[in-house]
Amino acid sequence: MRYLPLTDADRSAMLEVIGAPDVDALFVDVPPEAQLDGPIHGLPMHASEMAVERHMAGLAAQNMAASSVPFFLGAGAYKHHIPASVDHIIQRGEFLTAYTPYQPEIAQGTLQMLFEFQTQVARLYGCAVANASMYDGSTACWEAVAMAGRVTRRSRAVLSGALHPHYTNVVKTMAKFTGDTIADAQPAIQPKADNAGLISRIDDQTSCVVVQYPDILGRLPDLQEIADAAHARGALLIVVNTEPVALGAITSPGELGADIVVGEGQSIGVGLQFGGPYLGLFAVRDPKHVRQMPGRLCGETVDAEGKRGFVLTLSTREQHIRREKATSNICTNSGLCALAFSVHMTLLGEKGLRALATENHRLACIAADTLSALPGVRLLNDAFFNEFTLLLDGDARQIVRDLAAENVLAGVSLGRLYPGHPELSRGLLVAVTETTTEDDIHALAAALKGKLQ
Amino acid sequence: MRYLPLTDADRSAMLEVIGAPDVDALFVDVPPEAQLDGPIHGLPMHASEMAVERHMAGLAAQNMAASSVPFFLGAGAYKHHIPASVDHIIQRGEFLTAYTPYQPEIAQGTLQMLFEFQTQVARLYGCAVANASMYDGSTACWEAVAMAGRVTRRSRAVLSGALHPHYTNVVKTMAKFTGDTIADAQPAIQPKADNAGLISRIDDQTSCVVVQYPDILGRLPDLQEIADAAHARGALLIVVNTEPVALGAITSPGELGADIVVGEGQSIGVGLQFGGPYLGLFAVRDPKHVRQMPGRLCGETVDAEGKRGFVLTLSTREQHIRREKATSNICTNSGLCALAFSVHMTLLGEKGLRALATENHRLACIAADTLSALPGVRLLNDAFFNEFTLLLDGDARQIVRDLAAENVLAGVSLGRLYPGHPELSRGLLVAVTETTTEDDIHALAAALKGKLQ
Amino acid sequence: MNAPNKSGWKPEMTADGETIGGPATYTGNRALMLDEALIFEIGDRNTTGVDLPEPDTATPNRLGGMERAAAIGLPGLSEPETVRHYTRLSRQNYAIDLGLFPLGSCTMKHNPRLNEKVARLPGFADLHPMAPTSTTQGALGVIYELAEWLKTLTGMPAVAMSPKAGAHGELCGILAIRAALEARGDARKVVLCPESAHGTNPATAAFAGYEVENIPATPEGRVDLAALEARLGPDVAAVMITNPNTCGLFERDFRKIADAVHAAGALVYCDGANFNAIVGRVRPGDLGVDAMHINLHKTFSTPHGGGGPGSGPVVFSAALAPFAPLPFVEKTATGYELVEEETAGEHHQQSFGRMTAFHGQMGMFTRALTYMLSHGADGLKQVSEDAVLNANYILRSLEDVLFAPYADSGPCMHEALFGDKGFAEGMTTLDLAKGLIDEGFHPMTMYFPLVVHGAMLVEPTETESKAALDQFIGAMRSVASRAIAGDQSLKTAPHYAPMRRLDETLAARKPVLAWTDPALA
Amino acid sequence: MNAPNKSGWKPEMTADGETIGGPATYTGNRALMLDEALIFEIGDRNTTGVDLPEPDTATPNRLGGMERAAAIGLPGLSEPETVRHYTRLSRQNYAIDLGLFPLGSCTMKHNPRLNEKVARLPGFADLHPMAPTSTTQGALGVIYELAEWLKTLTGMPAVAMSPKAGAHGELCGILAIRAALEARGDARKVVLCPESAHGTNPATAAFAGYEVENIPATPEGRVDLAALEARLGPDVAAVMITNPNTCGLFERDFRKIADAVHAAGALVYCDGANFNAIVGRVRPGDLGVDAMHINLHKTFSTPHGGGGPGSGPVVFSAALAPFAPLPFVEKTATGYELVEEETAGEHHQQSFGRMTAFHGQMGMFTRALTYMLSHGADGLKQVSEDAVLNANYILRSLEDVLFAPYADSGPCMHEALFGDKGFAEGMTTLDLAKGLIDEGFHPMTMYFPLVVHGAMLVEPTETESKAALDQFIGAMRSVASRAIAGDQSLKTAPHYAPMRRLDETLAARKPVLAWTDPALA
């Protein structure tokens, strides 16, 4: 057994030191009836690396890898090119196999990286402080709602109808137990986000308004207007972003008045991975809210010789110190994904991020024009970044499935996101990134045309 | 340009320090007529990582990867399973991007590894001392012949007819220039190696006898007999091994009287890679021959505090010190492949290497029996390790090509190795390793049967 | 000449400013111990390490007036600088790959590289979570196979795969308990936890709207069954017990506790973070557990990555199974199906909802399944046996120098607990830990569990060799004797790490949580 | 307590045995600076880090009596121990990934990680060299494309791809020259090389059966054209000249030299190890070169790997092209073909033969081609310009403190050469180098070329940022002033590396080249 260094001779020598006749003697405190008499039944015995690799490669081969076909899925998870050096760095044993940096003298690598990451995220979001990561965008969204409750001491959250339905569901699930009231809605199928409708739902009990930007249909709501309305009622504005690349092209939520900005960081450095692990980003515009934030924070300090260094700090917010009074129960977060994000962002830099955003938008415009020129296809959005909604003459969900059989992954249908809403069944979300080629766009157009005739 | 850190501002500032008006001024010593006036013609401009990766992946996709089909090629390059940790370790930047360890205080990683590698190779070969690697087995073979000339002060080398024909060709090519005489031969197609014929060619001018073990047809010559005959005439015995895994099952050349043992280390840790980089192994049985060895040697010493450490040593044999009097012109060798070999060998250990050899032999026996049971197929070998020669009722080379079209890589034909020798055209070398499945063997049998009907 | 050392490092000095041990360096580096500035100090906004088309003005703009005007303030580095920056940073970290990492409760075991390789196969790594299920059968198969392994290993009938880490799993379990209680109209208010519990337990219970109360412990370090029984009543929704517990002991009476809890109408949550001690030998399902999370990043070896990601699937008893969250994978005659809100209606009306977008930590699932297949039933049994053997070896090799409060409570399981009793005046667990850093080891978990003064919780795991344990034991004995003897050089340890002791108080008092340009400050 | 430190490390001590700077450790480790024993000391013959079927006695044996009886003596380690062993070892190395690695003549530039990724694509990594060419078209395509790049970049009509490194390429070139001369019945005996040449040049010429004679140099560090012309004659087969030369200077008169050599019936070998200085800006073919090797592991960034592997393709003039070795790749109407002994007859009767089994360093070809495609024609031009700019920046920033013998010979190319003139009595280039180690830099090439006393050859390459150069310059200035001032702490440097200065004399005097069990010794 290749991962187990003890030899039988070692085991005997150690049992002798312990004074136990055999290893069973170490399990005396387990009631006999709870002990198995041999290897557990129903599972295979140990296997060689080669055999295991073959089994797993066999499973992998049953999946249609995104890069192997024309691919247009988004809806909160985006396919971007990740530089090879990102993966090289996150595989450094000193990053990969380290624990949470609780001993800062031998964890400056992780700590300095987190300090840099926090600063990158804060700047991207237009905020003062970001934390060291949450599980993913959807849980970060709920944590933001919970935090808004703590800050405002109110418990009614107003969710935009154009918030990712999974995020909405997570918030609603959690709220069932905390007793918060969640005012949600269906997305309005219209060229512009329904700011007026959203604002009309804000009242004096509202702790926060939650708006996605770009929204689930790819639209770009004017956040300033919502911020003003929320603030006027004493509520916080929470902005959710699921495509950080967009922020290379559009104004940051913080600049537009968001109080808490959360999001999914997967686009930068992390990769699709069938949905996880992803990277929850969490930031606050006003430093005064820091002590209500969930999750770990890394801060600057000095060592005994006065040399600058970094430590985890303000831990009195956290479960391991504050226990039932903690701001969140989160412990393990998305450290390695934060590293991947930070490395990729460092490679991009401001210049690269802007160029990347421009390239995404450019290709998305080509796709929008090409596809909406097809008979039976209409572009819903007035504005978009790299994802937009098409309205098809047909059931988009069935079309997506049919095109998959032709090796074209056409997008995410609104029917898939909002099952049971026939009024949305014609909607198809199409995402375009720098990895999309014009050939891909033409392949999709041709395939779609075939289905709409 | 992602690999170039200088900004235009940096360039200007630096030119100012240098006192040059522009970068062209730094090239004043190049005659103008030899300078190009812009980017060289006929080559593309720089490209993004994504674009380059797509281009290269496109080329890779035009090759039939060994693991994707039933695969039986050997003849000096073998497909073995390489544990994932090997590749992880050789990608550590500290190994991958280091230079030759000329500053030992900051190169102990490479140096200690080389000391361990040298010891592993020496033990595997049954020798006293191994060097820090040569380019590959074929160049190591020539270096051994050249060394035998230095040791014996004779210049006639007798090559076994069953030495890999590429190795023979390398030796003959070099000898054309050094004035050595090379007595070579064609392989005798018979169940046992032709020791008697080989021994009869040894004379008093013979510097060395070169024997491959297992030989090119997969046979296992009795080396002791040849060693005795060579030594009786004052010649050295050079043994060439192209499949180090075999030495987990068969007696080492050193134990059987070989004076110099060289070989190809690719099987352990290195991978097929279409023929390179591979790993030349070079060892001598008697420590008195060390000062005639080519290549780098790592040795033990102590530091100023008496702590054990390692350095490159006996460099007075080498080109950078001895220049035209050096034992070889080799400088860069196969360091990283030596690391891969050493890591894999450390994972295997004696126990694993023996088990690996047994498993190779077991599967080879199954394959030999299964295939030789087919009508029109005869097994040549009396004995073999993991590779054997079949005699087919047909042109083996054409059959190999035809089977490739059916996605079966059947082996290396003798026609491919010895073109222009119709008497060898029925021979097919079949190699079987732990990666070969019984399904693969049956696939080959079925395909072969189809062709021989 | 030695001016611009910007890092602040200085060699030790005598009273009259002579350097001792070695000369000061111009760079502030010490050979391979290399200082590294922040990306904000070395990068700039016009440098990038990627090649992309330069945006031109003809580029379309359909951003609807939201286009960014202000600079973001993100520095870029070329690729060579980037690789070097992070490589240099990484070298300031300790890691399992460097040596024993005996953090109790954290199960820092070897992370096989095969698992990393498998997780990167394009069929897994490059797969969208919302791709049509006809194109993701292999991925759904991984989730299904892993779920089967977890159910078999725990002897429990159901598992929720989506929780993202241990604490998220705890939340999943507690929410299922609350949903089950509410489904029978039983609005209980209290969750009981021992004081030795991990902080996530009370935090989770509180997050789920419960009051948290303490379960008393016996002097031998286990739950006090009698006291617990006395406390049980109609207001108690659940007990949360860690087994093996955080003192490293198996809760001998677990079955009795579970029976008492069930008899009182409450449910049993087991914190399974310590499953490594019993995996393959004991099935929690046989002990009366209703819900238990499993840290794939502990027992099943997915890497900790400097703080995450993890994965915390939760196994459920039959009583709780109907309340498990969405989504999950079902096997049908035609293949694997993903059960989400849409299809849940038919089969799974009582699900308490959704905990996260998408389907869980797929990247961890592929690694964990690879690990399980590698070990098999026999190997996993050996894992727990070796983990327990290693811990007992440490316990018995150190109990003469370090105070071991539960040394007489029977063998420990996968971790050994010590306290600071016997240290010289002024010497603390922290000092010992910092001394251990100089010895080339990561310290054990400090000051947890709370029930032992100056607690030191040592978990070696099964992937340590006897030689590594012996060296660790020798180093612990050496440092412990220095603590007992009051060796003052321990108070200033570490001496050899990239940093001397860091001022955590300053960090919290004047929080600096993001870089600001000193030129602008 | 501090007994078993087996490594031998001790902290610095005062005369009366007090430790200074920090306390001794039990383990001999210093925090992250970890000692590591040999595999022979930690492994054993019964441990393995792979899972394979246990051999059973029923296994067939057709080994014909050659089966192994004796033990081999190979220790095994489990996978966790193996990963840790090599990770710990690796941390005792300096590398480009850690910092500037200014080894003159070695071109230690950044190794892009994309290249590593591409080389590992199964279509390249998992391909047998003798597979039918119908199944290897992509691999042959790589060789062909790379050959086209090399021919275009050098302006030469032919290239041999199989040489395994620079020295092997030199041999290839010299053999082709000898074959060409012999083909015209011209048995010349002498090869001329400057004294500044790399050791491989004379070694190669001797290996190929030539006598080696010196070409005199001018005081400004270039070939003395007049002296060379005087020496040329019917016995001279070839001249071997490095350009840019190893003093870092461009051989201004190269074209004239080549013309004179050709006029004398000899051929021109150019050592192309320094091609990085001119790639994309100057084509050696325009200078009259007949053969030149190119170190893909220098100019084209394939990693040095701690000593290899390399790859040394050789470009040829029309005069030498027919003599190039086998195999090579041709493009035909139906695809790529491999020309080997078999088919060479038709097209290539004069080939001098074969230099190696198979077709060369494919793993390096994929990396180099990836690198070239990434840079393109414009990027490669920028490469040489930045490489030259960086070197001149260093030259001009150090010439006031370090003796620069050719500072007045015009700009340097990709490397800057200094000598030890001006150092205090007893201070050497070696001392400066070891002081640089403490500063966190790998030293420059020392004592090469031989033409300058205490030579220091500094090649920064183009992948260094200005900030890195500035820090290096600062450190060099600091260490140089210490050498000039006679600072004795330099004589005992390095102080902070994993090892103090190693005794190379002892190693050579009593060679210990393999481990032997002390128990048996």
Ligand SMILES: Cc1ncc(COP(=O)(O)O)c(C=O)c1O
């Ligand atoms: C006993 C115990 N419970 C729960 C947890 C929480 O797990 P996670 O960090 O994955 O959220 C931990 C991990 O630190 C633990 O040790």
Ligand SMILES: Cc1ncc(COP(=O)(O)O)c(C=O)c1O
């Ligand atoms: C000038 C010069 N020539 C030749 C060589 C030899 O190249 P290689 O080490 O690849 O054999 C080198 C490399 O060290 C060199 O610097």
